[in-house]
Amino acid sequence: MLAAYVERFDDADPRAALRVDQRPEPDPPDGWTVVAVKGASLNHHDVWTARGLGVVRPDQLPMILGCDAAGIDDAGRDVVVHAVITDPAWLGPELLAPSLALLSDGPPGTFAERVAVPRRNLVPKPASLSFEQAACLPTAWLTAYRMLFTKAAVQPGETVLVQGASGGLSTALIMLGRAAGVRMWVTGREESKRAYALERGADAAFEPGARLPERVDAVMDSVGAATWEHSLKVLRKGATLVVAGATGGFSAPTNIVRMFQNDLRIVGSTMGTIDELRNLVDFCESAAIHPPVSEVLPLERAAEALATMATGAVRGKIVLRP
């Protein structure tokens, strides 16, 4: 089958790391099934892997990229694939499973005509979402859902700042928060990106590091070092900072005094559970939310899509179609 895979890491040029060619058909173990991929969305995760900065080791190459897919299962049902793979024998909290791996971090990923997944990872695709829109949900949108509603437990009427305006996770945060009655503010590095966020439903868009009209109830930060100080500064007393990424740098100083004097909560967040994915799907259906897809490209053009994401030019989500 045709697949897009990393043959050798390339930190300087992730595009050069990717090859699109024939790979062996999936060989599903017991309890797994094969999904015919109809849409596979890109995430920054794919850029980290191609650069050699993810969790995939050189001895695991070649590795098919892609965490996210929507497609058709072996019984002919339209499905969304939960990308989090755990050992069914693990009885603790799903996301704390010692064996946890995302598709493309061990199990081959979704940038392929077919992908093997555990049967229990399948969620019915709602009719209101196309395959391309549904393919946006399993990583960026699920992470946004958990950050807002599980980790920060935001309430209607509260104010949330999202660091980053135009990427997949940022867009999902803006749209989900807005649909839940939360006042959503963003920072974006370019005027056109701030305008994009406002079109997606943000209530206000600011330049990075800007002084805000008032302090906020929560900050959603996936940028890391470049926004960390600002994120801490804009929190009201007792507020929550949820961190899920470090696209703009891995380490930054923290004002410890501000943390305890203002009674702040800083919490990490990774992906989401399958129940959260089901809730997200239902929320998208009931609130008529459609993840914005800026480009749908054939699988053959996966390297081009990866380069767009690596340079920060992406708006919303890019989806590959085998």
Ligand SMILES: NC(=O)c1ccc[n+]([C@@H]2O[C@H](COP(=O)([O-])OP(=O)(O)OC[C@H]3O[C@@H](n4cnc5c(N)ncnc54)[C@H](OP(=O)(O)O)[C@@H]3O)[C@@H](O)[C@H]2O)c1
């Ligand atoms: N913890 C998890 O489970 C999880 C899940 C999904 C994603 N993530 C992480 O979250 C991050 C975003 O993922 P994504 O797929 O949404 O990526 P993406 O589509 O490439 O978006 C990148 C975002 O970073 C923002 N950004 C702001 N300042 C930046 C800077 N100095 N350098 C680089 N980017 C900057 C961009 O904002 P502008 O609009 O200003 O360009 C944009 O919104 C990644 O680090 C990813 O690994 C983590």
